[in-house]
Amino acid sequence: xxxxxxxxxxxxxxxxxxxxxxxxxxxxxxxxxxxxxxxxxxxxxxxxxxxxxxxxxxxxxxxxxxxxxxxxxxxxxxxxxxxxxxxxxxxxxxxxxxxxxxxxxxxxxxxxxxxxxxxxxxxxxxxxxxxxxxxxxxxxxxxxxxxxxxxxxxxxxxxxxxxxxxxxxxxxxxxxxxxxxxxxxxxxxxxxxxxxxxxxxxxxxxxxxxxxxxxxxxxxxxxxxxxxxxxxxxxxxxxxxxxxxxxxxxxxxxxxxxxxxxxxxxxxxxxxxxxxxxxxxxxxxxx
Amino acid sequence: xxxxxxxxxxxxxxxxxxxxxxxxxxxxxxxxxxxxxxxxxxxxxxxxxxxxxxxxxxxxxxxxxxxxxxxxxxxxxxxxxxxxxxxxxxxxxxxxxxxxxxxxxxxxxxxxxxxxxxxxxxxxxxxxxxxxxxxxxxxxxxxxxxxxxxxxxxxxxxxxxxxxxxxxxxxxxxxxxxxxxxxxxxxxxxxxxxxxxxxxxxxxxxxxxxxxxxxxxxxxxxxxxxxxxxxxxxxxxxxxxxxxxxxxxxxxxxxxxxxxxxxxxxxxxxxxxxxxxxxxxxxxxxx
Numbered sequence: 001x002x003x004x005x006x007x008x009x010x011x012x013x014x015x016x017x018x019x020x021x022x023x024x025x026x027x028x029x030x031x032x033x034x035x036x037x038x039x040x041x042x043x044x045x046x047x048x049x050x051x052x053x054x055x056x057x058x059x060x061x062x063x064x065x066x067x068x069x070x071x072x073x074x075x076x077x078x079x080x081x082x083x084x085x086x087x088x089x090x091x092x093x094x095x096x097x098x099x100x101x102x103x104x105x106x107x108x109x110x111x112x113x114x115x116x117x118x119x120x121x122x123x124x125x126x127x128x129x130x131x132x133x134x135x136x137x138x139x140x141x142x143x144x145x146x147x148x149x150x151x152x153x154x155x156x157x158x159x160x161x162x163x164x165x166x167x168x169x170x171x172x173x174x175x176x177x178x179x180x181x182x183x184x185x186x187x188x189x190x191x192x193x194x195x196x197x198x199x200x201x202x203x204x205x206x207x208x209x210x211x212x213x214x215x216x217x218x219x220x221x222x223x224x225x226x227x228x229x230x231x232x233x234x235x236x237x238x239x240x241x242x243x244x245x246x247x248x249x250x251x252x253x254x255x256x257x258x259x260x261x262x263x264x265x266x267x268x269x270x271x272x273x274x275x276x277x278x279x280x281x282x283x284x285x286x287x
Numbered sequence: 288x289x290x291x292x293x294x295x296x297x298x299x300x301x302x303x304x305x306x307x308x309x310x311x312x313x314x315x316x317x318x319x320x321x322x323x324x325x326x327x328x329x330x331x332x333x334x335x336x337x338x339x340x341x342x343x344x345x346x347x348x349x350x351x352x353x354x355x356x357x358x359x360x361x362x363x364x365x366x367x368x369x370x371x372x373x374x375x376x377x378x379x380x381x382x383x384x385x386x387x388x389x390x391x392x393x394x395x396x397x398x399x400x401x402x403x404x405x406x407x408x409x410x411x412x413x414x415x416x417x418x419x420x421x422x423x424x425x426x427x428x429x430x431x432x433x434x435x436x437x438x439x440x441x442x443x444x445x446x447x448x449x450x451x452x453x454x455x456x457x458x459x460x461x462x463x464x465x466x467x468x469x470x471x472x473x474x475x476x477x478x479x480x481x482x483x484x485x486x487x488x489x490x491x492x493x494x495x496x497x498x499x500x501x502x503x504x505x506x507x508x509x510x511x512x513x514x515x516x517x518x519x520x521x522x523x524x525x526x527x528x529x530x531x532x533x534x535x536x537x538x539x540x541x542x543x544x545x546x547x548x549x550x551x552x553x554x555x556x557x558x559x560x561x562x563x564x565x566x567x568x569x570x571x572x573x574x
Contacts, residue, residue: 066353066394141380141431143462144458145458147455167384170435174432175432179464192461
């Protein structure tokens with residue numbers, strides 16, 4: 001079963017299209033967790049315990065884990081989410097030339113050094129090949145073109161979300177430029193992604209801060225599920241995110257800071273659970 | 288002193304514009320090193336010992352270090368290169384939305400978790416703020432626009448090489464598209480980079496496999512140094528790389544596999560040293 005089929009089943013089961021971003025800023029981890037061996041993992045575990053009933057997926061951003069302890073925290077987090085039956089998208093925004101992209105693609109196979117096979121966490125949970133530490137999908141950057149993404153695209157059972165129209169203000173700098181053909185750059189990226197979708201494993205990242213682009217892209221590529229960030233701290237349009245983000249019912253609307261930092265102190269996780277439940281319900285109104 | 292001033296001094300001192308890519312593929316590390324605690328670090332140390340006289344800079348690609356042991360190998364490698372007085376460019380190709388990009392920018396401050404300050408390697412060698420583990424420059428991806436790069440651009444003493452026209456075949460997919468204005472996308476990226484260069488710390492990545500683009504870009508942005516990959520295994524044009532890659536004498540031509548895998552077995556490092564020396568001389572013919 002490929003990623004989007006698995007995701008579709010999870011969306012049904014959880015009755016949710018909410019993706020929870022796991023971006024644990026060391027400066028915002030509650031004091032009572034900072035003495036933990038791996039504070040980010042301690043934080044994520046509590047967030048997952050509190051939110052998993054409402055989450056269609058988790059999305060850890062690799063930037064928050066790029067140090068020795070961080071990679072341990074990340075792999076524990078992925079395995080734990082899988083234990084709750086929730087797929088994980090690694091928000092890595094990667095791309096590189098062939099031999100290097102192949103190395104990055106190992107991020108989809110658990111630890112990049114191949115340790116995952118012998119790990120105590122590799123419990124064979126049924127989550128796609130590569131062990132329980134392995135992310136189920138990844139975000140990638142299209143600027144370097146097809147061959148830079150091939151090692152991701154070729155893993156048919158893994159999802160590949162290509163940055164198309166991003167939610168940040170600078171998203172317009174390149175993505176909105178008009179091509180000689182009359183299309184915008186991001187529209188050409190969407191068209192290329194359809195060509196690159198031979199394995200049915202490609203989705204797009206389209207920010208909720210650009211609701212008109214969301215709508216026109218949904219028309220352009222009706223079969224590509226979107227991962228839609230930007231509805232929380234970035235102030236995007238939740239209704240448009242759901243209405244145009246889903247393809248045949250499958251797609252994800254992400255919130256990171258709005259959920260994981262909903263509360264502070266000892267009961268931060270409870271506040272996160274409530275925020276996730278509230279947002280799930282709000283998004284479900286538009287499904 | 289900013290990165291390009293430091294790099295210019297290093298180029299003078301080493302009489303070289305050669306950048307050596309440190310991309311240690313676990314499958315290609317000689318047998319006698321695989322029992323080492325950190326085989327990639329053991330490999331890199333020997334490569335640095337053998338090549339540093341000929342290297343204007345080292346460029347580890349982050350993809351080869353993205354696991355717990357990998358980050359240790361990377362930080363040891365950076366500190367060791369600094370001990371030989373050679374600046375280090377982290378080839379990370381990063382970009383993300385503001386709060387996340389700020390996390391990535393900590394890659395320029397040693398370990399992402401802030402451990403660098405207390406490290407035994409923080410010897411204060413005079414290499415830019417951030418300790419001896421900290422890379423001196425980074426490569427970034429422009430697709431998400433200016434704000435996604437701001438945390439890198441704002442570190443005035445660090446170098447920022449923006450992907451412009453990459454050396455891989457898929458580089459043309461997006462980068463060569465013609466805009467309504469008549470420019471190619473990569474030309475617009477170069478123009479944006481001039482705007483983003485308020486701190487004098489921006490360079491471009493332009494592949495040697497695209498010599499015509501190299502030449503026209505040099506005309507377009509005479510003051511931006513280029514980092515030129517693609518002359519070795521990828522078959523690019525070494526003469527064009529030097530002729531058009533340098534700006535006022537400063538710029539880098541990279542070779543990774545052609546140097547670090549020049550030989551095999553016990554004397555691999557000696558072969559690497561000879562390959563580096565040969566390539567330095569060859570490049571110097573065109574300076």
